[in-house]
Amino acid sequence: MDPIIDISQLTMRFRRCHALRGVDLTIPAGTVFALLGENGAGKTTMIRILTGFQKPTSGTCRACGLDPTRDAQQIRRRIGYVSDSPPLYDWMTVSQIGGFAGSFYENSFWPTYEDLCKRYQIQMDQKVKHLSKGQRAKVALSLALAHDPELLIMDEPTSGLDPKVRRNFLESMIDRAATGRTVLLSSHQINEVERVADHIAILHQGKIRLVGALDTIRASIQQVTINLDDPLRTIPTFSSGAEVLSEERSGRSVQMYLQDSQPNDMAQLRDLSGVVSVNHRQATLEEIFVACTTDDGPSFGQHTKPYDEQELGDTETHDALWASSR
Numbered sequence: 001m002d003p004i005i006d007i008s009q010l011t012m013r014f015r016r017c018h019a020l021r022g023v024d025l026t027i028p029a030g031t032v033f034a035l036l037g038e039n040g041a042g043k044t045t046m047i048r049i050l051t052g053f054q055k056p057t058s059g060t061c062r063a064c065g066l067d068p069t070r071d072a073q074q075i076r077r078r079i080g081y082v083s084d085s086p087p088l089y090d091w092m093t094v095s096q097i098g099g100f101a102g103s104f105y106e107n108s109f110w111p112t113y114e115d116l117c118k119r120y121q122i123q124m125d126q127k128v129k130h131l132s133k134g135q136r137a138k139v140a141l142s143l144a145l146a147h148d149p150e151l152l153i154m155d156e157p158t159s160g161l162d163p164k165v166r167r168n169f170l171e172s173m174i175d176r177a178a179t180g181r182t183v184l185l186s187s188h189q190i191n192e193v194e195r196v197a198d199h200i201a202i203l204h205q206g207k208i209r210l211v212g213a214l215d216t217i218r219a220s221i222q223q224v225t226i227n228l229d230d231p232l233r234t235i236p237t238f239s240s241g242a243e244v245l246s247e248e249r250s251g252r253s254v255q256m257y258l259q260d261s262q263p264n265d266m267a268q269l270r271d272l273s274g275v276v277s278v279n280h281r282q283a284t285l286e287e288i289f290v291a292c293t294t295d296d297g298p299s300f301g302q303h304t305k306p307y308d309e310q311e312l313g314d315t316e317t318h319d320a321l322w323a324s325s326r
């Protein structure tokens, strides 16, 4: 099946910053896909490009088989979109705004919109300007969902919602995906994402740092704590090809997040002279997020040679290892 979203080498350069730097991403249909990233990572920019509100500097993207730079109107009819600050006409009532939006869609829009507003306990005759922040978010969601879009794109959808509505709303996203529709949401709420998303991407400084099925990602990343007899000892690269996502040292203790490690890696670590102990466990999504978005992370240069070529360095060889990595 064709992906519902297909992005290739997407770049967005603003005058003062590079918001996206060659992003490649495909999103399969029928998934709840979460785009995670810190403030300023480029999430909203990517969503604005996908929905045709922003033209990219270079690269290509398709949503529902359409090119947002050419078919922006068509895409907006096909998808549901909730922005991080939904622009609603303040002078309209909830009913009027639904009637206005519904004029762009099929007749089924209105009864669904009414039903959603009722479920969210929003009064149809209330003026939009008198709604609370959470009530505005509920109206925006009702407007985005009422035409039952095959792709729902939401930027921070649950901000402003109370915990009960939040939970119900997120659970309803799983039900949507089960019927073959796709949900793309950007969020900072790792715990929430963990409950509903089946695929994730972590965006860091305009680049995709990690992408895939959530279960696969979780199973592939280990938190490893190594206790050394000397704080200046270095740790060689892993011959299995396991990637160090981040590394933090505190005295004689080294904590690293390791992707695609093999059981043999731990055995090899334990066998190295200078290693006092090695503990490892599966990393949580929050830990994975922090590891992928920390810049002072891996001192990659220190991991210079595979185990089979290099014994764990002692204090004297530390500088030599650095030199060989440059």
Ligand SMILES: Nc1ncnc2c1ncn2[C@@H]1O[C@H](COP(=O)(O)OP(=O)(O)OP(=O)(O)O)[C@@H](O)[C@H]1O
Pocket (backbone or CB within 6 Å): 014, 015, 016, 017, 018, 019, 037, 038, 039, 040, 041, 042, 043, 044, 045, 046
């Ligand atoms: N129209 C614009 N003009 C100039 N710079 C912009 C514009 N829009 C976004 N940026 C910059 O692009 C970068 C990415 O912004 P973006 O809004 O995509 O981040 P984000 O991941 O959505 O962040 P947040 O989680 O804080 O909403 C930021 O450095 C931002 O200042």
